Amino acid sequence: MTNNDILKKLRVALKFRDDDIVKILELVDFRISKSELGAFFRREDHPKYMECGDQILRNFLNGLVIHLRGPMPKKETIKKQEKPKSNYKEQKKSN
Helix, strand or coil: CCHHHHHHHHHHHCCCCHHHHHHHHHCCCCCCCHHHHHHHCCCCCCCCCCCCCHHHHHHHHHHHHHHHHCCCCCHHHHHHHCCCCCCHHHHHHHC
């Protein structure tokens, strides 16, 4: 299965249009035009057909994660949310 096939199957399964895919790629700062994207969905014998490279598919998948889950919280936010670590020995003494 080629990268083009994977991209086509994901587009159909998730009911995405070309605009949606372009926006998802922009989430990971990867710019592509709708006409360039359309070349990936053409038949292999079409003169304007292009193979989808690993970089494009990888960026699409990374953008899809951001699209579905939302952006990752900043590291500072994560540190503030962590609970202070308690010492196991102190817990054992109090019991």
